[in-house]
Amino acid sequence: MSTISIRDLNLSVTAGKKTTHILKDVSFDLEAGRITGVAGASGSGKTQTGLAVMGLSPAGAELSGSIDFDGVELVGMPAKQHNRLRGVQLSMVFQDPASAFHPMLTVGDQITDHLRHHQKVSKKDALAKAVEILGRTRVPHPKEAVKKYPHQFSGGQLQRIAFASAIICDPKVLIADEPTTALDVTVQAGILRLLRELCDDLDLAVLLVTHDFGVLSSVADTIVVMKNGVVVETGEREAVITAPQHEYTRSLIESLPGAEVSP
Numbered sequence: 346m347s348t349i350s351i352r353d354l355n356l357s358v359t360a361g362k363k364t365t366h367i368l369k370d371v372s373f374d375l376e377a378g379r380i381t382g383v384a385g386a387s388g389s390g391k392t393q394t395g396l397a398v399m400g401l402s403p404a405g406a407e408l409s410g411s412i413d414f415d416g417v418e419l420v421g422m423p424a425k426q427h428n429r430l431r432g433v434q435l436s437m438v439f440q441d442p443a444s445a446f447h448p449m450l451t452v453g454d455q456i457t458d459h460l461r462h463h464q465k466v467s468k469k470d471a472l473a474k475a476v477e478i479l480g481r482t483r484v485p486h487p488k489e490a491v492k493k494y495p496h497q498f499s500g501g502q503l504q505r506i507a508f509a510s511a512i513i514c515d516p517k518v519l520i521a522d523e524p525t526t527a528l529d530v531t532v533q534a535g536i537l538r539l540l541r542e543l544c545d546d547l548d549l550a551v552l553l554v555t556h557d558f559g560v561l562s563s564v565a566d567t568i569v570v571m572k573n574g575v576v577v578e579t580g581e582r583e584a585v586i587t588a589p590q591h592e593y594t595r596s597l598i599e600s601l602p603g604a605e606v607s608p
Protein backbone atom coordinates (compact mmCIF):
# COMPACT_ATOMS: atom_id res chain seq x y z
CA MET A 346 0.00 0.00 0.00
CA SER A 347 1.26 3.49 -0.78
CA THR A 348 2.09 5.78 2.13
CA ILE A 349 0.44 8.69 0.34
CA SER A 350 -2.10 8.27 -2.42
CA ILE A 351 -3.11 11.48 -4.19
CA ARG A 352 -6.23 11.15 -6.32
CA ASP A 353 -7.97 13.74 -8.51
CA LEU A 354 -6.54 16.61 -6.49
CA ASN A 355 -7.85 20.00 -7.54
CA LEU A 356 -6.76 23.30 -6.07
CA SER A 357 -8.15 26.70 -6.96
CA VAL A 358 -7.57 30.11 -5.49
CA THR A 359 -10.01 32.98 -5.77
CA ALA A 360 -8.79 36.55 -5.53
CA GLY A 361 -11.52 39.14 -6.11
CA LYS A 362 -13.53 37.95 -9.09
CA LYS A 363 -10.74 35.84 -10.53
CA THR A 364 -10.42 32.13 -9.80
CA THR A 365 -7.16 30.39 -10.72
CA HIS A 366 -7.25 26.65 -11.10
CA ILE A 367 -3.77 25.66 -9.88
CA LEU A 368 -3.99 21.84 -9.73
CA LYS A 369 -6.18 19.85 -12.09
CA ASP A 370 -7.00 16.21 -11.26
CA VAL A 371 -3.51 15.47 -9.97
CA SER A 372 -2.99 11.78 -9.09
CA PHE A 373 0.13 9.89 -8.04
CA ASP A 374 1.49 7.87 -5.10
CA LEU A 375 4.37 8.15 -2.65
CA GLU A 376 5.80 4.88 -1.42
CA ALA A 377 8.00 4.05 1.56
CA GLY A 378 11.67 3.71 0.64
CA ARG A 379 11.18 5.39 -2.72
CA ILE A 380 11.88 8.84 -4.10
CA THR A 381 9.10 10.21 -6.26
CA GLY A 382 10.41 13.14 -8.23
CA VAL A 383 8.08 15.80 -9.60
CA ALA A 384 9.44 17.78 -12.54
CA GLY A 385 7.98 20.63 -14.55
CA ALA A 386 8.48 24.25 -15.45
CA SER A 387 8.01 27.12 -13.02
CA GLY A 388 4.32 27.54 -12.16
CA SER A 389 3.35 23.97 -13.09
CA GLY A 390 2.04 23.25 -9.56
CA LYS A 391 4.87 21.15 -8.10
CA THR A 392 5.23 23.16 -4.90
CA GLN A 393 1.49 23.53 -4.40
CA THR A 394 1.11 19.73 -4.59
CA GLY A 395 3.67 19.31 -1.78
CA LEU A 396 2.10 22.09 0.27
CA ALA A 397 -1.35 20.48 -0.08
CA VAL A 398 0.04 17.29 1.50
CA MET A 399 1.43 19.41 4.34
CA GLY A 400 -1.88 21.25 4.81
CA LEU A 401 -0.28 24.54 3.81
CA SER A 402 -2.36 25.59 0.80
CA PRO A 403 -2.75 29.37 0.30
CA ALA A 404 -5.40 31.23 2.29
CA GLY A 405 -8.74 31.06 0.51
CA ALA A 406 -7.70 28.05 -1.54
CA GLU A 407 -10.27 25.41 -2.34
CA LEU A 408 -8.96 21.87 -2.30
CA SER A 409 -10.90 18.83 -3.50
CA GLY A 410 -10.12 15.22 -4.33
CA SER A 411 -8.22 12.94 -2.00
CA ILE A 412 -4.84 12.70 -0.27
CA ASP A 413 -4.84 9.42 1.61
CA PHE A 414 -2.06 9.12 4.20
CA ASP A 415 -1.92 5.56 5.50
CA GLY A 416 -5.72 5.38 5.50
CA VAL A 417 -6.26 8.90 6.85
CA GLU A 418 -7.82 11.52 4.55
CA LEU A 419 -5.86 14.77 4.53
CA VAL A 420 -8.16 16.79 2.26
CA GLY A 421 -10.63 18.56 4.50
CA MET A 422 -8.76 17.59 7.67
CA PRO A 423 -9.20 20.27 10.36
CA ALA A 424 -6.15 22.55 10.59
CA LYS A 425 -5.45 21.58 14.21
CA GLN A 426 -5.28 17.89 13.32
CA HIS A 427 -3.07 18.60 10.26
CA ASN A 428 -0.78 20.67 12.53
CA ARG A 429 -0.22 17.63 14.70
CA LEU A 430 0.99 15.60 11.71
CA ARG A 431 3.16 18.37 10.27
CA GLY A 432 6.77 18.26 11.39
CA VAL A 433 6.13 14.88 12.98
CA GLN A 434 4.79 12.34 10.46
CA LEU A 435 4.84 14.72 7.50
CA SER A 436 7.94 16.87 7.11
CA MET A 437 9.37 19.24 4.55
CA VAL A 438 12.70 20.76 3.54
CA PHE A 439 12.68 23.96 1.53
CA GLN A 440 14.89 25.50 -1.14
CA ASP A 441 16.75 28.14 0.84
CA PRO A 442 18.33 26.76 4.01
CA ALA A 443 19.45 30.23 5.14
CA SER A 444 15.86 31.42 5.50
CA ALA A 445 14.71 28.19 7.17
CA PHE A 446 16.41 29.11 10.46
CA HIS A 447 16.06 31.93 12.97
CA PRO A 448 19.38 33.84 12.99
CA MET A 449 19.31 34.52 16.76
CA LEU A 450 18.74 30.97 18.01
CA THR A 451 21.25 28.14 18.17
CA VAL A 452 20.92 25.24 15.78
CA GLY A 453 20.39 22.91 18.77
CA ASP A 454 17.46 24.95 20.08
CA GLN A 455 15.85 25.06 16.65
CA ILE A 456 16.11 21.42 15.70
CA THR A 457 14.95 20.19 19.10
CA ASP A 458 11.92 22.48 19.05
CA HIS A 459 9.59 20.00 17.30
CA LEU A 460 10.76 17.12 19.42
CA ARG A 461 10.19 18.98 22.68
CA HIS A 462 6.86 20.34 21.51
CA HIS A 463 5.41 17.12 20.10
CA GLN A 464 7.04 14.36 22.10
CA LYS A 465 7.48 15.99 25.52
CA VAL A 466 11.15 15.02 25.63
CA SER A 467 13.43 16.70 28.23
CA LYS A 468 15.84 19.38 27.00
CA LYS A 469 18.85 17.17 27.72
CA ASP A 470 17.46 14.14 25.86
CA ALA A 471 16.32 16.30 22.94
CA LEU A 472 19.81 17.76 22.61
CA ALA A 473 21.38 14.29 22.69
CA LYS A 474 19.01 13.22 19.92
CA ALA A 475 19.89 16.37 17.95
CA VAL A 476 23.60 15.51 18.16
CA GLU A 477 22.85 11.97 16.97
CA ILE A 478 20.70 13.18 14.06
CA LEU A 479 23.24 15.81 12.99
CA GLY A 480 25.79 13.00 12.83
CA ARG A 481 23.43 10.99 10.68
CA THR A 482 23.05 13.88 8.22
CA ARG A 483 26.87 14.27 8.26
CA VAL A 484 27.12 17.71 9.81
CA PRO A 485 30.76 18.00 10.96
CA HIS A 486 31.38 17.97 14.76
CA PRO A 487 27.72 17.59 15.85
CA LYS A 488 28.42 18.21 19.55
CA GLU A 489 29.81 21.66 18.76
CA ALA A 490 27.31 22.29 15.94
CA VAL A 491 24.29 22.31 18.28
CA LYS A 492 25.77 25.29 20.13
CA LYS A 493 26.38 27.37 17.00
CA TYR A 494 24.21 29.88 15.15
CA PRO A 495 23.02 29.49 11.52
CA HIS A 496 25.43 32.10 10.10
CA GLN A 497 28.36 29.94 11.25
CA PHE A 498 27.53 27.27 8.64
CA SER A 499 27.85 27.05 4.85
CA GLY A 500 24.71 26.67 2.71
CA GLY A 501 25.35 22.95 2.20
CA GLN A 502 25.85 22.36 5.93
CA LEU A 503 22.69 24.34 6.73
CA GLN A 504 20.73 22.17 4.32
CA ARG A 505 22.07 19.09 6.15
CA ILE A 506 20.86 20.70 9.39
CA ALA A 507 17.46 21.31 7.76
CA PHE A 508 17.28 17.59 6.89
CA ALA A 509 18.21 16.74 10.49
CA SER A 510 15.41 18.98 11.72
CA ALA A 511 12.97 17.34 9.29
CA ILE A 512 13.75 13.76 10.38
CA ILE A 513 14.19 14.23 14.14
CA CYS A 514 10.59 13.18 14.91
CA ASP A 515 10.82 10.03 12.69
CA PRO A 516 8.44 11.12 9.91
CA LYS A 517 6.95 8.75 7.34
CA VAL A 518 6.87 11.34 4.57
CA LEU A 519 9.58 13.82 3.57
CA ILE A 520 8.90 16.51 1.00
CA ALA A 521 12.07 18.12 -0.38
CA ASP A 522 11.23 21.21 -2.44
CA GLU A 523 14.16 22.18 -4.68
CA PRO A 524 16.62 21.17 -1.91
CA THR A 525 19.71 21.73 -4.07
CA THR A 526 18.65 24.72 -6.17
CA ALA A 527 20.12 27.41 -3.88
CA LEU A 528 23.38 25.50 -3.37
CA ASP A 529 26.71 25.58 -5.08
CA VAL A 530 26.98 22.83 -7.73
CA THR A 531 29.90 21.30 -5.83
CA VAL A 532 27.68 20.44 -2.84
CA GLN A 533 24.50 19.49 -4.71
CA ALA A 534 25.51 15.86 -5.35
CA GLY A 535 26.29 15.35 -1.63
CA ILE A 536 22.82 16.58 -0.63
CA LEU A 537 21.16 14.27 -3.16
CA ARG A 538 23.22 11.34 -1.84
CA LEU A 539 22.05 12.24 1.67
CA LEU A 540 18.42 12.29 0.51
CA ARG A 541 18.88 8.81 -1.02
CA GLU A 542 20.47 7.48 2.18
CA LEU A 543 17.74 8.89 4.43
CA CYS A 544 15.04 7.50 2.14
CA ASP A 545 16.61 4.02 2.18
CA ASP A 546 17.69 3.87 5.84
CA LEU A 547 14.53 5.37 7.36
CA ASP A 548 12.09 3.89 4.82
CA LEU A 549 10.80 7.37 4.06
CA ALA A 550 8.26 8.12 1.34
CA VAL A 551 10.04 11.03 -0.37
CA LEU A 552 8.55 13.64 -2.67
CA LEU A 553 11.35 15.50 -4.45
CA VAL A 554 10.19 18.67 -6.20
CA THR A 555 12.55 20.14 -8.78
CA HIS A 556 12.55 22.05 -12.05
CA ASP A 557 15.82 20.26 -12.87
CA PHE A 558 15.19 17.07 -14.80
CA GLY A 559 18.90 16.24 -14.47
CA VAL A 560 18.46 15.96 -10.69
CA LEU A 561 15.52 13.57 -11.08
CA SER A 562 17.31 11.45 -13.63
CA SER A 563 20.07 10.82 -11.10
CA VAL A 564 18.07 10.18 -7.93
CA ALA A 565 14.32 9.54 -8.42
CA ASP A 566 12.77 6.06 -8.51
CA THR A 567 9.51 7.32 -9.98
CA ILE A 568 9.16 10.44 -12.11
CA VAL A 569 6.00 12.56 -12.30
CA VAL A 570 5.96 15.29 -14.95
CA MET A 571 3.62 18.25 -14.47
CA LYS A 572 2.61 21.01 -16.84
CA ASN A 573 0.15 23.80 -16.06
CA GLY A 574 -1.26 22.02 -13.00
CA VAL A 575 -1.75 18.70 -14.82
CA VAL A 576 0.24 15.46 -14.47
CA VAL A 577 1.20 14.65 -18.06
CA GLU A 578 3.32 11.58 -17.36
CA THR A 579 4.17 9.20 -14.50
CA GLY A 580 6.49 6.20 -14.59
CA GLU A 581 9.58 4.43 -13.36
CA ARG A 582 12.68 6.59 -13.86
CA GLU A 583 14.23 4.40 -16.53
CA ALA A 584 11.03 4.06 -18.53
CA VAL A 585 10.35 7.80 -18.46
CA ILE A 586 13.91 8.65 -19.50
CA THR A 587 14.36 6.02 -22.18
CA ALA A 588 10.83 6.03 -23.59
CA PRO A 589 9.01 9.23 -22.64
CA GLN A 590 5.36 9.11 -23.67
CA HIS A 591 4.60 12.82 -23.65
CA GLU A 592 6.05 15.46 -25.91
CA TYR A 593 6.64 17.79 -22.95
CA THR A 594 8.71 15.10 -21.16
CA ARG A 595 10.73 14.64 -24.35
CA SER A 596 11.40 18.37 -24.46
CA LEU A 597 12.63 18.33 -20.84
CA ILE A 598 14.98 15.45 -21.62
CA GLU A 599 16.22 16.98 -24.87
CA SER A 600 17.00 20.27 -23.14
CA LEU A 601 19.57 18.51 -20.93
CA PRO A 602 23.20 17.98 -21.81
CA GLY A 603 23.36 14.25 -22.71
CA ALA A 604 25.77 13.44 -19.89
CA GLU A 605 23.28 14.54 -17.23
CA VAL A 606 20.72 11.85 -18.05
CA SER A 607 21.73 8.58 -16.46
CA PRO A 608 19.09 5.84 -16.88
Ligand SMILES: Nc1ncnc2c1ncn2[C@@H]1O[C@H](COP(=O)(O)OP(=O)(O)OP(=O)(O)O)[C@@H](O)[C@H]1O
Pocket residue numbers: 358365367385386387388389390391392393394403404556
Ligand atom coordinates in the same frame (compact mmCIF):
# COMPACT_ATOMS: atom_id res chain seq x y z
N1 LIG B 1 -0.74 32.04 -2.77
C1 LIG B 1 -1.08 31.89 -4.04
N2 LIG B 1 -2.20 32.46 -4.53
C2 LIG B 1 -2.55 32.31 -5.80
N3 LIG B 1 -1.86 31.60 -6.70
C3 LIG B 1 -0.74 31.01 -6.30
C4 LIG B 1 -0.29 31.11 -4.95
N4 LIG B 1 0.85 30.40 -4.83
C5 LIG B 1 1.11 29.91 -6.05
N5 LIG B 1 0.16 30.26 -6.93
C6 LIG B 1 0.10 29.89 -8.35
O1 LIG B 1 0.02 28.48 -8.45
C7 LIG B 1 0.68 28.02 -9.62
C8 LIG B 1 1.57 26.88 -9.24
O2 LIG B 1 2.60 27.36 -8.38
P1 LIG B 1 3.72 26.41 -7.79
O3 LIG B 1 4.54 27.22 -6.87
O4 LIG B 1 3.11 25.16 -7.29
O5 LIG B 1 4.56 26.09 -9.09
P2 LIG B 1 5.92 25.31 -9.22
O6 LIG B 1 5.73 24.30 -10.29
O7 LIG B 1 6.37 24.80 -7.90
O8 LIG B 1 6.88 26.44 -9.73
P3 LIG B 1 8.16 27.11 -9.06
O9 LIG B 1 9.28 26.18 -9.43
O10 LIG B 1 8.27 28.43 -9.73
O11 LIG B 1 7.88 27.20 -7.59
C9 LIG B 1 1.41 29.22 -10.20
O12 LIG B 1 0.69 29.67 -11.32
C10 LIG B 1 1.38 30.25 -9.10
O13 LIG B 1 1.32 31.54 -9.62
